[in-house]
Amino acid sequence: MAKKIKVESNILKKNNLTAEENKKYFRDHNLFVLNLVSSPGSGKTTLIEKTIEDLQNKIDIYVIEGDQQTSRDAERIKKAGAEAVQINTGKACHLNAVNIKKAVDKLKPSNNSLVIIENVGNLICPSMFDLGENLRVVIISVTEGEDKPIKYPNMFHSSDLCLVNKIDLLPFVEYDIEQTLDYCREVKRDLDIMKVAAINGEGMQKWYKWIADKSGLFKI
Amino acid sequence: MHELSLAENIVAIAENYADKHEISFISEVEIEVGMLAGVEIEALEFALNSAVVNTNLESANLKIIYISGLGKCLSCGLTFNMDTLQSRCPDCNDFNPKVLQGKELRVKSISGE
Ligand SMILES: Nc1nc2c(ncn2[C@@H]2O[C@H](COP(=O)(O)OP(=O)(O)O)[C@@H](O)[C@H]2O)c(=O)[nH]1
Numbered sequence: 001m002a003k004k005i006k007v008e009s010n011i012l013k014k015n016n017l018t019a020e021e022n023k024k025y026f027r028d029h030n031l032f033v034l035n036l037v038s039s040p041g042s043g044k045t046t047l048i049e050k051t052i053e054d055l056q057n058k059i060d061i062y063v064i065e066g067d068q069q070t071s072r073d074a075e076r077i078k079k080a081g082a083e084a085v086q087i088n089t090g091k092a093c094h095l096n097a098v099n100i101k102k103a104v105d106k107l108k109p110s111n112n113s114l115v116i117i118e119n120v121g122n123l124i125c126p127s128m129f130d131l132g133e134n135l136r137v138v139i140i141s142v143t144e145g146e147d148k149p150i151k152y153p154n155m156f157h158s159s160d161l162c163l164v165n166k167i168d169l170l171p172f173v174e175y176d177i178e179q180t181l182d183y184c185r186e187v188k189r190d191l192d193i194m195k196v197a198a199i200n201g202e203g204m205q206k207w208y209k210w211i212a213d214k215s216g217l218f219k220i
Numbered sequence: 221m222h223e224l225s226l227a228e229n230i231v232a233i234a235e236n237y238a239d240k241h242e243i244s245f246i247s248e249v250e251i252e253v254g255m256l257a258g259v260e261i262e263a264l265e266f267a268l269n270s271a272v273v274n275t276n277l278e279s280a281n282l283k284i285i286y287i288s289g290l291g292k293c294l295s296c297g298l299t300f301n302m303d304t305l306q307s308r309c310p311d312c313n314d315f316n317p318k319v320l321q322g323k324e325l326r327v328k329s330i331s332g333e
């Protein structure tokens with residue numbers, strides 16, 4: 001006989017349970033974990049390289065690189081002087097909590113370190129997948145137009161900090177940075193926002209101070 | 221396309237519950253999707269149609285129930301419908317309300333025998 005069964009299960013339950021396990025692991029090992037998201041080419045890898053260069057004397061940094069294919073970014077990070085693991089997501093356009101659990105198993109970061117996750121370049125899909133990170137950082141660059149926050153509101157809504165990168169290019173592009181800041185607040189009023197140029201270090205001290213304050217693991 | 225992962229999860233959840241309740245043929249799955257969840261409905265339907273192939277919900281009716289967005293104005297306290305995350309309070313025009321409803325992603329029920 002036909003019957004109807006109540007399920008009431010979150011579609012992302014499996015991911016969320018693993019994210020909780022990751023959170024516990026991070027807590028137990030006193031790791032501070034950042035999830036970096038952006039469109040392709042906004043400067044995530046460059047930002048991580050620069051951050052390693054400037055902070056490696058203060059804190060151990062480990063990097064988890066997500067890409068659909070290739071391990072080029074992980075190679076760049078290793079050159080910059082940090083340990084890195086590359087995850088290829090294949091068809092999937094985002095990292096999930098299981099990816100991170102496996103990567104952390106491989107990396108085995110020492111206690112009290114900073115772990116930076118570079119998510120797959122995409123402003124839509126990664127917004128939905130909790131990796132267990134402490135905080136989420138969305139990066140946009142001044143060559144992408146002002147309206148990213150309102151085109152991809154879910155990503156900005158779920159982020160804790162927005163870095164506006166490539167401000168060294170402001171003299172050369174038509175870009176109203178104040179408009180971007182307004183759009184950000186429209187989607188999330190308490191979103192922290194900073195202007196940086198990862199390529200030459202401009203504005204990066206504020207970012208380092210932010211990491212130091214939020215993690216409590218080192219001082220600037 | 222994260223809808224692909226969502227579709228795979230929906231199939232896994234439905235099959236798991238069917239197993240537990242000794243259902244070998246699923247005739248309907250009810251899925252709740254909030255309008256503010258960031259899901260492209262057409263993409264989800266498309267992904268579901270391919271994810272169900274060769275499973276015991278292959279010929280099930282996949283019923284997607286939309287849950288409208290509901291927000292509470294942080295300035296005047298009014299509760300109102302939100303079409304998008306940028307919806308503003310119709311009374312005082314304040315932006316960025318607290319989202320009360322509309323982010324749901326749930327498998328609500330399965331039917332079968
Ligand atoms: N002018 C300028 N270029 C940058 C900056 N940051 C990154 N880039 C360049 O942008 C391109 C993409 O950077 P990448 O870090 O690979 O972006 P990802 O795809 O987000 O990891 C590279 O050519 C970088 O050199 C910046 O602050 N200023």
Ligand SMILES: [Mg+2]
Pocket residue numbers: 044045073118
């Ligand atoms: Mg990169």
Ligand SMILES: [Zn+2]
Pocket residue numbers: 293294295296297298309310311312313314
């Ligand atoms: Zn109001």
